[in-house]
Amino acid sequence: MLADHTAEQALHERVVRRQGEWERESRGLVDPPLPSDMLQPWEVWDKDLFDLEMVRVFGRSWVWLGDTEDLQKTGDYITGNIGAQPVVVIRQEDGSLKGFLNNCRHRAAGLAFKPAGHCKALACPYHAWTYGLDGRLLSIPDMDRMYGPDFPKEDYGLVPIRVKVAFGKLVFGCLSRKAPQFEDWIAPLLPRYEKYKIHTFKRYHRELDETFPINWKAFVENSNDDYHVRFVHRRLNKVRKQMDTIVRFEGRTTSGYKPHSANFDMSAGRTDLSEEDLRGSYAEFVYPNLTPLPYASQLILVRVDPIAPDRSRLFSRIYGLSDDLELQNRELDGLELTNKEDTDMVTQLMENLRSPFYRVGPPSTWEGRAHHMMRLIRRDVATPLDPDEFDGPVDKD
Missing domain, CATH: 2.102.10.10 (Rieske [2Fe-2S] iron-sulphur domain)
Structure with a gap:
């Protein structure tokens, strides 16, 4: 399988040239006092940039x-x-x-x-x-x-x-033969995930699958934003100690940990995990498009699939230890509400990010994960695929 590297490079040059032009022409109305690497308006509606992301981001990622x-x-x-x-x-x-x-x-x-x-x-x-x-x-x-x-x-x-x-x-x-092995791809999360015994979890009886008028990166940024949680998902404040959030990011993964309140227990009686894992929850991310939410008794997976610059599919499943359909429906309904809260907010942002004149503000400490992901995406977009990116064996994993 060969990539058309001449077309790939021409596409990249066109993206860089147009972004520079847009930035120069629209400069001045909103003058940001501080620089910001967060998602800028031209990055959510440019078709050439989207096409380049499909090659340089998804062409060498585990999905x-x-x-x-x-x-x-x-x-x-x-x-x-x-x-x-x-x-x-x-x-x-x-x-x-x-x-x-x-x-x-x-x-x-x-x-x-x-x-x-x-x-x-x-x-x-x-x-x-x-x-x-x-x-x-x-x-x-x-x-x-x-x-x-x-x-x-x-x-x-x-x-x-x-x-x-x-x-x-x-x-x-x-797709890539040059991307690291999967274990290396998720290395910072691997030791803890191996302890969850995910192979014993069973898929809940239905999944969530819907398309939204948002850019895939806007949802990635939201998924890695621990700042918005206590406002957009304020109904969860009673079960999570949001102000004690711990933000971590390394390699192609991120993790936002929130301790639970004393009366909220998701351990299902397990005692084979660390106290942190049993008494709190993680909002995590695996580059480029997967949000895992692991608990001792449950694993939620939310994947954002890019369709167009202004259209993405959100696909979600829950895996767990319970066969109780009533419990499964409660958990699925809760996830559906969380997804709606997020996508309603991101849809509103998309409307305003269509303006080429706006400039975003700097990331807060609790947006460090989002900042990290935006840098990874831009790095891949700026880096050509290897000439032999798709050459070699596929059975090395």
């Missing part, structure tokens, strides 16, 4: 796709997106998982269309090219007449991607 509950038998599959790229992960006959770009090699048609399903092979609905579970191109209708006997069918299998099952449960995918 959560689903879980093994949908991948029990040979031929079971899940689909998802890594930025703008559709992908599919399939259970193989030997029990392993393999991931591929979810595109026929002929004219880019999709091959698997359900979020989760089962297949014996993948057949393109456009021209009926058919692929095996392992990605091999099995057949082309009338191949000899269409292409002749020398067509290199063995070179037109599905394009593979890297796949990792984390904590015996969660499935992640990565």
Whole structure:
């Protein structure tokens, strides 16, 4: 799989030139006394910048796709997106998982269309090219007449991607061959997450899936903002000691820890975690688009999928130890309300961030996580992909 590096660089140069022009032309109405690396207006509505993010941010990142509950038998599959790229992960006959770009090699048609399903092979609905579970191109209708006997069918299998099952449960995918291994990607969180025993958690009976008129980075910034929580989510102040928030960020992960009040217990009787883990909760982030909220008895995952500069999908699941549907519905309803509070606020911000004349203020101490993520995104946007970014094996993870 090759990247068009000339087009990638031309796109980057166009983005830099236009941003410089916008900044110069709109300077002066709002004159910020202090510099700020927080999200600026031109970063939420520029289509070229969005396209570059799909290449340089998502093209080399690990992205959560689903879980093994949908991948029990040979031929079971899940689909998802890594930025703008559709992908599919399939259970193989030997029990392993393999991931591929979810595109026929002929004219880019999709091959698997359900979020989760089962297949014996993948057949393109456009021209009926058919692929095996392992990605091999099995057949082309009338191949000899269409292409002749020398067509290199063995070179037109599905394009593979890297796949990792984390904590015996969660499935992640990565397009790049150069990105670090998943364990290194989330290294600051890894020791604690290994103790949660996520493989014993079960997926709650429904998920949340909605599209909003927001830029994906605006939601990333919100997810890493510990400052807004006691105002936008003030109903939670009675169970969390918001003023004792501890902000941490390192590598491609961030963590905002809040101790719980004495009468709020999410431990489910567990005693095998640290006192901090049992008596508080974390709002965390895994670059580029995943918000995990881990508890001793529960794991909430919220993923923001970029669709367009002003449109994003929010996909959320909860995993936990309880089979009680009433409890599950309460937790899901609570998450839905939290998501609504956040997206209502971010939607309002988006309306105002459309103005090229506005300049944002400096980040507070409790916006340190958001500041960290914005710097990571800008760093990747400014850094070209390696010429061999997509060369090499996919089975090293």
